[in-house]
Amino acid sequence: MSWFKREVKGIITTTEEKKEAPDGIWNKCPNCKKPLHYTEQVENQYVCHYCGYHLRIGSKEYFSILFDDNQYTEIFPHLRSGDPLNFTDTKKYTDRLKDTIAKTGLDDAIRAAHGKIGGLDIMIACMDFNFIGGSMGSVVGEKIARSIDYSIQNKVPFLMISKSGGARMMEAAFSLMQMAKTSAKLALLAQARVPYISLLTDPTTGGVTASYAMLGDINIAEPGSLIGFAGPRVIKETIKKDLPKGFQTAEFLQEHGFLDFIVDRREMKEKLSSFLGMMKN
Known part of the structure; x- marks a missing residue:
């Protein structure tokens, strides 16, 4: 049946011999929809080389981009959430935590590590949206x-790298108290005259925006990041007015004075190194 096999110069190939591309080698840019090869993504620091869209990445990728030679020491790596409220919705909170830990390889939605950027010491806490x-x-x-x-x-x-949907509803008031707790700690950091840089990435919303994400000595964002407290639909229904174009984008916030800089991820390490050098002096 020649329909199901090819014969070329004596070599027979069948569909059984075809090799599929491994998962994750190719994906599609969410913005321009063009195909991106994994190697190209890594080399371009997970920025689409067609349109400049900044792909969502986690702590592992940010650490590799920012820390010198990807050398760092993680602190408190195995802290995990409890279930103080015995929360159950469609699924037990404890079961969801176990499933997410197994799926992501993370213990929670943040990792913290210290190392060097441009030869200067720094402490970085980075959030993971996948958790x-x-x-x-x-x-x-x-x-x-x-x-x-x-x-x-x-x-x-x-340096705080924020990427969050907001407070974790399964922990209710325990979650909301983290807004006050982290803000109080940042006040102590300011009293000690230690610099704090806040990097807001896509998306940074809810209680995170309402607390530590907007309290930096320098507030930076990546291009096109969604940054806000409540969603546009909720705000529109509350104020009964149409929202301006580009509302809650990093560019809109910078224009209205909420951000100091918007920095391309490919230039982020150089910019941070410059800021750290100025602050040290």
């Missing part, structure tokens, strides 16, 4: 608090 939408629970607040303590004790600048 329950980067939601802020008690572990997120505790890791940020301990990271700030490390910065104060060692006089090391603190």
Whole structure:
């Protein structure tokens, strides 16, 4: 049956011999819809080389981009959330945590590590959106608090990379208290005259925006990032007015004075190194 096999110069090939591309080698840019090869993504620091769209990445990728030679020491790596409210919706919170930990390889929605950027010491806490939408629970607040303590004790600048859907509803008031807790810790950091840089990425919303994400000595965002407290639909229904074009984008916020800089991810390490050098002096 020649329909099901080819014969070319004596070599027979069948559909059984075809090799499929491994998962993750290719994906599509969410903005321009053009195909992106994984190697090209890594080389271009996960920015689409066609349209400049900044792909969503996690702590592993940010650490590799920012820390010198990808060398860093992670602190408090195994903190995990409890279930103080015995929360159950369609699924038990404890079961969802177990499933998410197994799926992502993360213990919660944040990792913290210290190392060097451009030869200068720094402490970085970075959120992971893949862990329950980067939601802020008690572990997120505790890791940020301990990271700030490390910065104060060692006089090391603190960089917070935010990427979150907001407070984690499964922890209710325990989650909301992290807003006050982290803000109080940042006040102590300011009293100790230790620099704090806040980097807001896509998306940064809810209680995270309402607390530590907007309290930096320098507030930076990546291009096109969604940044806000409540969603546009909720705001529109509340104020009964149409929202301006580009509302809640990094560019809109910078134009209205909420951000100091918008920095391309490919230039981020150089810019941060420059800021750290100025702050040190």
